[in-house]
Amino acid sequence: MSIELLDSQVSLYDRWHSGERKLQDLLQVRENVKNHSSIFRPYLTTQMQDFVPGLNYFFIGTLDEQGRPWVSFLTGRKGFMNSPHIRLLEIKTRLEGGVERHHKAAAAVQGSTPPDPLFHNLTKGETLSGGRRKWGGVALDFTNRRRNKMNGVLQPNDILKVDEATGELHVLLTVEQTIGNCPKYITIREMDSLEPQDTLKPKAEASTSQTLDENSRRPLFKGLTSEQTAIVDQADCLFIASRFIDESIADQTSGMDCNHRGGNPGFARVSGNQIVFPDYSGNRFFNTLGNIMNDERVGLLFVNFGAGDTLQVTGRARILIGKDAQEAYPHAQRVVQVTIEDSILRPGSLPFRMRTKELSPYNPVTPSHQQRGINKTAVPVAATLSEITVHTDDIRTFRFKTSKPIRYSPGQYAVLDFGAFNALGYRHMAPDNPQSLNDDYIRTWTISSAPLGLSSSAKEAKRSSPDAWNEASEFALTIKRKPGGTISNLLHNLSLDPRQPFTIPLICTGGSFVLPDLESSTTISPKPTKVTMISGGIGSTPFISMIRGARQVLTEYPVDIQWILSATFVEDALPEALQELTAPLEGDAGDKHWPTVSVVLFLTGRHTPQEAAAVEAKVASIPGVKVQFGRVDYKKLLATVPDLEERQVLLCGPEPFMDAVKGHLGVLRIPSQQILTEEFNF
Incomplete structure (x- = not known):
């Protein structure tokens, strides 16, 4: 083409x-x-x-x-x-x-x-x-x-x-x-x-x-x-x-x-x-x-x-x-x-x-x-908030325990029903906020946690399938506060109270933007599986989940993950998560391989020389992570990942960011078949 x-x-x-x-x-x-x-x-x-x-x-x-x-x-x-x-x-x-x-x-x-x-x-x-x-x-x-x-x-x-x-x-x-x-x-x-x-x-x-x-x-x-x-x-x-x-x-x-x-x-x-x-x-x-x-x-x-x-x-x-x-x-x-x-x-x-x-x-x-007495066969799982981790003023991770085990693949989303917090009820007109008439109080976020290891059926199921992973009794969502956002502000204003547990229905998990199957498709001349992840802002959450999942899997052939992460300031890149995701893996791999993960941060916020030096010192303490200042462009992409044309590219972030990156990839003549992006639009 x-x-x-x-x-x-x-x-x-x-x-x-x-x-x-x-x-x-x-x-x-x-x-x-x-x-x-x-x-x-x-x-x-x-x-x-x-x-x-x-x-x-x-x-x-x-x-x-x-x-x-x-x-x-x-x-x-x-x-x-x-x-x-x-x-x-x-x-x-x-x-x-x-x-x-x-x-x-x-x-x-x-x-x-x-x-x-x-x-x-x-x-x-x-x-x-x-x-x-x-x-x-x-x-x-x-x-x-x-x-x-x-x-x-x-x-x-x-x-x-x-x-x-x-x-x-x-x-x-x-x-x-x-x-x-x-x-x-x-x-x-x-x-x-x-x-x-x-x-x-x-x-x-x-x-x-x-x-x-x-x-x-x-x-x-x-x-x-x-x-x-x-x-x-x-x-x-x-x-x-x-x-x-x-x-x-x-x-x-x-x-x-x-x-x-x-x-x-x-x-x-x-x-x-x-x-x-x-x-x-x-x-x-x-x-x-x-x-x-x-x-x-x-x-x-x-x-x-x-x-x-x-x-x-x-x-x-x-x-x-x-x-x-x-x-x-x-x-x-x-x-x-x-x-x-x-x-x-x-x-x-x-x-x-x-x-x-x-x-x-x-x-x-x-x-x-x-009238016909037809009952839904789908019974939502109850998700109870168990932990809140504060990353920045507007980014927090919310961990939920589930009433029964669930399955999901690294990179998939969770659909939650906050209808119980809709105090407005049914209204014919809402001149103060007409869009609220279309608000069903159902929200979808990418899961930032990963299931704990592959299930016994992993040999029969592709690793992109939820059936390949162990059942989970909890999941985490990393959510950015949205100005004027009804539900994101509700969550960010919460504090844990064991006397009044915060429980909501988990409707389902799903999505096709998942961790790719990591095994090489060829046995004649096996080559390392190479993946480049590119994210902007809170679009990093599926990649956090994917890398957490990948780090639990030993593979026959090497797997190399390079992650280009664009954020305003280093705190927005969740450095504590990066520390976890790039830390050396323990345990004897034998004749198999643990994945290698490297990260390059592109910080777009304004930094004084002193602030930039402090950021560089902080990032230097995280193995496998480097930092650059400024926006991603096609020249920086190629310099950061010289073998980009040999890699599967996964892209997630705000629409303007994704449009810009797709333009850069086009200039570099990366075939569209190599580029995977988030597909669902709720």
């Missing part, structure tokens, strides 16, 4: 389109997110390229000839998707529904309907200049809630095989935009079975109308049937495709979007010819809702995972806010209301079944949830 396609070389202008900006302004979050459009990348990251081949399914939105979005549930054996190039997603599979498409009124009267609209849309759907067709997709792993969103175009020459008669599909999708999404509202599921793709050929059904729509050669929609309504009623998730297509603006701004929406069963409701569902708090980017602000056409997909049934719906959406939202859906701040124009029910169309293992602990309680 040429250098101009690296994210470090993409101009960091405000890529939000007019619909997204309008909604961000309306909800008064624009200032918070306006610089975050640079999070989107114009290619698949290495993590994404490694992720998609391991999936049995993919959700994709396409457009029919009328420009209406439809969402399809693609399935296949693991490996049916792969990414041969960071700008390409290859899909090769054989789908259900291998029957010829019917375009005759007689067939419609007999109740036959087309197979999945995907086949028609890929070959006859709405086209742009040059015959290109837009698509949007979401790669999601239900076993661990990992989710990557992407979109792009299908070039005419990249349609290798689209055969409705056999269900065969082979396309090369050009990728224009990707982002890693957070795991909120996703149900954990387990697959029961995976049958051969060509064994199931169910009959598709539509609504009961017998009037032919001449544009689509399908029956005109007259309302959802009882069977279709039942699919919506039982669903704890839906997939929505939206569009804002304007060829006069950049590909990074215009296109399709396909994403997951989740909640407790019954969170989406049928009312006449409409489906309504709440828009729960998220990253506040409003990609889907922003598209709807500009183009009301949407597609929905509902799934009965236990029966293998799917319901595809296309229609026009409205966004309801405030009072209008609450009238349509009690206590919801935002609601999406879709007027249905067409639908397809496909009983038993999936080649496998999935069981619900755990509803998302983020799910708000809904009336239908209460």
Whole structure:
């Protein structure tokens, strides 16, 4: 891939389109997110390229000839998707529904309907200049809630095989935009079975109308049937495709979007010819809702995972806010209301079944949830504050003991529920602080501690997996006080009182920004594993955890970790932690190796000569740590780590810092595939 396609070389202008900006302004979050459009990348990251081949399914939105979005549930054996190039997603599979498409009124009267609209849309759907067709997709792993969103175009020459008669599909999708999404509202599921793709050929059904729509050669929609309504009623998730297509603006701004929406069963409701569902708090980017602000056409997909049934719906959406939202859906701040124009029910169309293992602990309680007596299967662990370590006036480490053992990998985050400290309760309006209406008092921080050693199953599990590490009965969070931050200030103002223990629910741990597997991938010519960590400010916390974890693992081949840490003053770099992380390891390694760790501090604060000398003397007492004054640039990066091009680079810190470092790495021509960054955006 040429250098101009690296994210470090993409101009960091405000890529939000007019619909997204309008909604961000309306909800008064624009200032918070306006610089975050640079999070989107114009290619698949290495993590994404490694992720998609391991999936049995993919959700994709396409457009029919009328420009209406439809969402399809693609399935296949693991490996049916792969990414041969960071700008390409290859899909090769054989789908259900291998029957010829019917375009005759007689067939419609007999109740036959087309197979999945995907086949028609890929070959006859709405086209742009040059015959290109837009698509949007979401790669999601239900076993661990990992989710990557992407979109792009299908070039005419990249349609290798689209055969409705056999269900065969082979396309090369050009990728224009990707982002890693957070795991909120996703149900954990387990697959029961995976049958051969060509064994199931169910009959598709539509609504009961017998009037032919001449544009689509399908029956005109007259309302959802009882069977279709039942699919919506039982669903704890839906997939929505939206569009804002304007060829006069950049590909990074215009296109399709396909994403997951989740909640407790019954969170989406049928009312006449409409489906309504709440828009729960998220990253506040409003990609889907922003598209709807500009183009009301949407597609929905509902799934009965236990029966293998799917319901595809296309229609026009409205966004309801405030009072209008609450009238349509009690206590919801935002609601999406879709007027249905067409639908397809496909009983038993999936080649496998999935069981619900755990509803998302983020799910708000809904009336239908209460009425049906459905209890969440996820029971949060109680986390009780046991120790507070003061590092600086605004940085402290909080250690929590857990009510039962937990598992996590070094570098992962913890999700905590501070809802009990929300003294405001429900309010319709908050003119003094409108953003507080979206505050669910759930917070996510990177864990700065590490589990104590590898578990007995470490040989079977990669060390990036929580299963590779011993269970832990405590964890630590190193948190910086945020001016005006409700929860960070609450924690920083705490003092330990055994008579009044501070206990909160630990919802879960998770994240893909973890300690890489440290063993060499080659046995022919083993080389040391080389890792460079680059952090800014409090972005050092995942690296503290990763190094603590690495120092507990003996490896067959040498592991060399170089850490570039940017901070304002030496105290902000947590020198006591650096002393621990670089201290010589005791114990006989035999024919194996302990990792080596070296740290270079870049202190950006103003220092007098006397202050600088005192800092240098303090740092000199810490083995393996050096100090420089000033900001990191590409020349200093190369001078500090001459073999940087041979290393895996891990990057974490505030967004401006990360953008700057990515720019430096681009100048040094470090391939994007070698750069891992924090992926979740809560």
